[in-house]
Amino acid sequence: MATDVEVVSEADEPGWEVDPDDEWGLAVIATVGRQLRLRREARGMRVPDFAKAVGYGEDLIYKIESGKRIPRPEFLDKAEQVLRADGLIVAMKEDVEKVRYPKKVRDLAKLEGQAVEIGVYVGLSVHGLLQTEEHACALFEARQPPYSQEEVERLVTARMARKAIFEKSPAVALSFVQEEASLRRRVGGTMVRRRQLEHLLEVAQLRNVTFQVMLTDTVAHPGVDGKIELLKFADGTAVGRSDGAFNGRPTxxxxxxxxxxxxYGTIRAQALTPGESVAFIEQVLGET
Structure with a gap:
């Protein structure tokens, strides 16, 4: 067994934080940690020896085994090899992958995955389903207090995973209304901004997508109080949420x-038509 493995400390490799409000996630990570500890002990390895073998700090091993940190896939791969677990540890990667994303992101992705029709009005930023990876990264990096780089990567990965909705069959009917300001905001560098605008043009051409722009100089409309989301499902049920209605709670x-x-219908009526919206994005892209 190699003894010259470069050890990754918790400061350098913090692992994924456990969402304290995610009961199922907490249970999964506690089980994973317990199985790792039992397997390690069955092999007669102390934490210092195991930590050195897998190349991680002892503090991180203790936190993973006690269910306080979500182990990364590469950690589980190394643990599988070191502990000769016969596939037991690798088999846990699927469950760990599910809980690595924050609960609210998983819940949203689940609802979006079940919807047959989605309508969204967004005022301050480009909607998550429409963001490029670089654009999403720039937004998360701008948050205050700042996220760690690990958390930024985790959130970006979760946001990109939601875009699988564009590949569903039968296709989901998607409708977006974006405020002009969100398209002109300088998120990231010039190339990041150009690629985001180009991506919007690509998405706007999809047959199951209706994309509209609300110009800044438009008269007051029902979306001035904030974001509106409407999701409809195959069984005829629906769920909606608005920042400016019903205390912002889903209903x-x-x-x-x-x-x-x-x-939402009034907003769509006041926005540019889909054709006019494409022409507007092309104009903004030309000015970038």
Whole structure:
């Protein structure tokens, strides 16, 4: 067994934080940690020896085994090899992969994955389903207090995973209304911004996507209070949310959904047509 492995400390390799509000995720990570500890002990390895063998700091090993950190896939691969676990540890990677994303992101992705129709109005930033990886990274890096680089990578990966919705069959009907300001905001460098605009043009050409721009000089409309989201499902049910209605909470109440649908319909009527919106993005791209 190699003894010259470069040890990665917790400071350099913090691992993924466990979401304290994610009961299922906490249970999964606790089970994974317990199995790792039992396997290590069955091999007669102390934590210092195991840490040295896999190339990670002892503090990180203790936290993973106690269910306080989510192990990365490469850590599990090394643990599988060192402990000669006959596939037991590698088999846990699938469950770990599911809980590596924050619970609220998983919940949102699950709803989007079940929807047959999605309508969104966004004012401040490009909607997550429309963002390029570089654009999303620049947004997360701008957050305050700042995320660690590990957390930025984790969140970007989760956001990109949601875009699998564009590959669903049958296709999901997607409707987006973006405020002009979100398209002109200088997120990232020039090339990041150009690629984001080019990506919007590509998405706008998809047959199952309707993309519209709300110009800044448009008169007041029902979206000035914030984001509106509407998701409809195959069984006829729906869920909606608006920053400016019902305390911002998700709702499935038919009366409240009708209000959100009325607001979203009015917004779409006041926005540029899809054709005009494509021409507008091309204009902004030409100015970049």
């Amino acid at each position: 499935s109440d038919p009366k409240e959904l009708r209000i959100l649908e009325l607001r």
